[in-house]
Amino acid sequence: AQTVTQSQPEMSVQEAETVTLSCTYDTSESNYYLFWYKQPPSRQMILVIRQEAYKQQNATENRFSVNFQKAAKSFSLKISDSQLGDTAMYFCAFIAYSGAGSYQLTFGKGTKLSVIP
Amino acid sequence: NAGVMQNPRHLVRRRGQEARLRCSPMKGHSHVYWYRQLPEEGLKFMVYLQKENIIDESGMPKERFSAEFPKEGPSILRIQQVVRGDSAAYFCASSPLATENYGYTFGSGTRLTVV
Numbered sequence: 001a002q003t004v005t006q007s008q009p010e011m012s013v014q015e016a017e018t019v020t021l022s023c024t025y026d027t028s029e030s031n032y033y034l035f036w037y038k039q040p041p042s043r044q045m046i047l048v049i050r051q052e053a054y055k056q057q058n059a060t061e062n063r064f065s066v067n068f069q070k071a072a073k074s075f076s077l078k079i080s081d082s083q084l085g086d087t088a089m090y091f092c093a094f095i096a097y098s099g100a101g102s103y104q105l106t107f108g109k110g111t112k113l114s115v116i117p
Numbered sequence: 118n119a120g121v122m123q124n125p126r127h128l129v130r131r132r133g134q135e136a137r138l139r140c141s142p143m144k145g146h147s148h149v150y151w152y153r154q155l156p157e158e159g160l161k162f163m164v165y166l167q168k169e170n171i172i173d174e175s176g177m178p179k180e181r182f183s184a185e186f187p188k189e190g191p192s193i194l195r196i197q198q199v200v201r202g203d204s205a206a207y208f209c210a211s212s213p214l215a216t217e218n219y220g221y222t223f224g225s226g227t228r229l230t231v232v
Contacts, residue, residue: 037223043225043228045210045223045226098173102165104176105160105210106162108159
């Protein structure tokens with residue numbers, strides 16, 4: 001079974017500070033992609049950053065970066081210079097072949113991040 | 118360039134009624150996925166469709182739920198005889214290809230409330 005675990009249900013950070021959200025996953029597939037999605041109160045799912053499993057270099061997107069440890073099956077998200085607009089639920093996800101004819105996106109339960117002024 | 122469009126945004130149904138949720142994928146996307154999000158949970162896969170075909174329905178409840186993606190028109194997720202436990206946010210996503218290197222584009226979801 002393919003699973004994603006986010007061990008921090010809630011986190012808070014002071015505005016302008018840095019915060020790291022944790023994620024571990026389990027899959028037997030060798031080819032897969034990892035993602036972090038943001039879900040603000042509007043409910044829209046917004047792709048924050050993606051990482052190819054075969055790439056050793058960690059992905060970076062402006063203030064967002066990841067620490068991808070393939071052997072440990074760990075994929076954490078670092079948000080630098082936190083802004084009030086970063087307040088949202090953050091979901092870690094990966095996509096791999098499901099064995100049933102499709103590539104399924106599997107999500108963790110999410111981390112609720114609050115940025116404090 | 119419109120994104121994935123879902124309607125209605127909110128839907129209230131009484132127990133026993135039918136719910137029909139619509140999803141229009143992004144232009145050029147022929148692969149549609151439906152996900153369900155229960156309160157305080159992540160999104161769970163339900164079904165994957167291409168035009169006129171159901172490819173993977175391994176996440177779909179066996180009874181009362183069905184999905185279609187006709188040649189013309191939006192994809193429809195249909196829930197018959199709704200029960201309180203069906204209350205959730207239902208998300209549709211689309212992608213241009215069925216490979217692992219695309220993060221899907223999601224719609225804003227339909228929040229179904231069963232009263």
